[in-house]
Amino acid sequence: MPSRLPPFEPDLARASTLPALAYTDAAILAAERERIFRRTWQPIAHAADVATPGSYVTGEIDGAPVVVTRDAGGVLRGFHNVCRHRAGPVALGKGARKSLTCKYHGWTYALDGALVTTPELGDVRDFDRSCHGLSPVRACAWGPLVFANLDADAEPLEGVLGAIPDETAGARLGDMKLVARKDYEIACNWKTYVDNFLEGYHLPTVHPGLSKELDYDAYRVETHRLYSAQIAPIRRAPKEQAGARQYAPPGEGKLEALYYWVFPNWMLNVYPDNMSLNVVLPLGVGRTLTVFEWFRHDGATADEIERTIRFSDGIQLEDIEICEAVQRGLASGSYEAGRFSALRENGVHHFQALVHAYLTAGTTAGAR
Ligand code: FES
Ligand SMILES: [Fe+2]
Numbered sequence: 001m002p003s004r005l006p007p008f009e010p011d012l013a014r015a016s017t018l019p020a021l022a023y024t025d026a027a028i029l030a031a032e033r034e035r036i037f038r039r040t041w042q043p044i045a046h047a048a049d050v051a052t053p054g055s056y057v058t059g060e061i062d063g064a065p066v067v068v069t070r071d072a073g074g075v076l077r078g079f080h081n082v083c084r085h086r087a088g089p090v091a092l093g094k095g096a097r098k099s100l101t102c103k104y105h106g107w108t109y110a111l112d113g114a115l116v117t118t119p120e121l122g123d124v125r126d127f128d129r130s131c132h133g134l135s136p137v138r139a140c141a142w143g144p145l146v147f148a149n150l151d152a153d154a155e156p157l158e159g160v161l162g163a164i165p166d167e168t169a170g171a172r173l174g175d176m177k178l179v180a181r182k183d184y185e186i187a188c189n190w191k192t193y194v195d196n197f198l199e200g201y202h203l204p205t206v207h208p209g210l211s212k213e214l215d216y217d218a219y220r221v222e223t224h225r226l227y228s229a230q231i232a233p234i235r236r237a238p239k240e241q242a243g244a245r246q247y248a249p250p251g252e253g254k255l256e257a258l259y260y261w262v263f264p265n266w267m268l269n270v271y272p273d274n275m276s277l278n279v280v281l282p283l284g285v286g287r288t289l290t291v292f293e294w295f296r297h298d299g300a301t302a303d304e305i306e307r308t309i310r311f312s313d314g315i316q317l318e319d320i321e322i323c324e325a326v327q328r329g330l331a332s333g334s335y336e337a338g339r340f341s342a343l344r345e346n347g348v349h350h351f352q353a354l355v356h357a358y359l360t361a362g363t364t365a366g367a368r
Contacts, residue, residue: 004025005019005360016339020335033282038151039154040160041154042148043266044068044146045145047141047144048144053071053073054097057146066078067100071111072112076139076141077139079135082135084132085104113133137150144176179294185287187327192330196323199341200232218233274308276294
């Protein structure tokens with residue numbers, strides 16, 4: 001359990017990584033679900049699906065079903081997708097309707113959560129409908145996404161995102177549309193995957209193709225309270241290579257890819273012409289689902305979309321291979337903990353400090 005975790009050194013230059021048991025112990029994953037995944041903002045749906053009054057969309061956080069509605073007044077609302085009668089689902093998928101009707105026995109709720117009809121209740125006593133509305137869940141929309149948080153006391157998403165909305169304002173993320181989704185199941189702990197995402201240290205060795213596109217020497221990671229940003233300048237292509245490289249048009253001037261990671265488990269990769277969202281979901285202590293979604297502005301051709309996905313897919317397969325190998329190493333019994341590169345792994349250290357702080361204190365106190 002968390003008490004089995006040794007203290008975590010805040011000084012990167014002196015710190016050791018989280019111990020191997022943090023990646024292999026089912027009790028630690030159970031604590032992470034409770035203390036991390038159920039207390040943080042999770043992207044669960046797409047804003048386009050609840051753009052108009054009368055629409056709803058379902059999703060889940062750590063297996064807990066959630067429904068988000070846009071009520072008649074245009075207010076976005078989140079609820080547990082759990083009927084107050086006997087816990088059936090009040091909504092499936094997504095759609096538009098005036099009310100939500102439970103799939104089990106047909107109790108009906110208004111889009112503001114109020115219980116409005118209860119068929120065939122008979123001569124039930126001491127039952128006040130107004131006390132049996134759907135249980136609220138915090139929800140909000142940002143960019144093309146809808147987020148929810150099971151913790152009523154959690155800091156608003158706005159505070160968590162810090163400068164990200166301003167820094168990405170130019171990309172008009174809110175106008176981007178979902179164009180593709182791909183799921184990958186990986187034989188590693190969710191943190192093995194996140195650790196790997198948070199450093200560019202492995203770029204030259206694991207991703208030689210991507211390395212050609214990015215200026216490795218200028219690659220840097222900036223950590224903020226609850227997120228970090230990897231800044232990867234894109235190399236300009238010589239004129240003769242125009243069209244042969246994925247992102248680099250010939251010419252002068254600054255062009256950057258922005259890789260944001262937001263605690264604990266989702267990333268936004270913002271490129272000049274598209275963005276992708278990666279969500280990292282634990283399926284078991286050594287099993288992780290990563291969901292990739294690509295968003296683009298209108299006007300992208302099928303060819304462009306295909307090219308973007310193919311490039312990203314190649315990188316993901318390289319990451320999966322190394323993450324699965326690392327997981328086997330972590331579980332080998334030979335490895336206790338390691339040291340960080342003080343030059344290249346500040347983002348990994350920052351993430352691990354947050355995980356440690358949430359697990360041991362249940363708050364961000366002490367984490368940077
Ligand atoms: S569980 Fe919803 S109406 Fe029975
Ligand atoms: Fe990678």
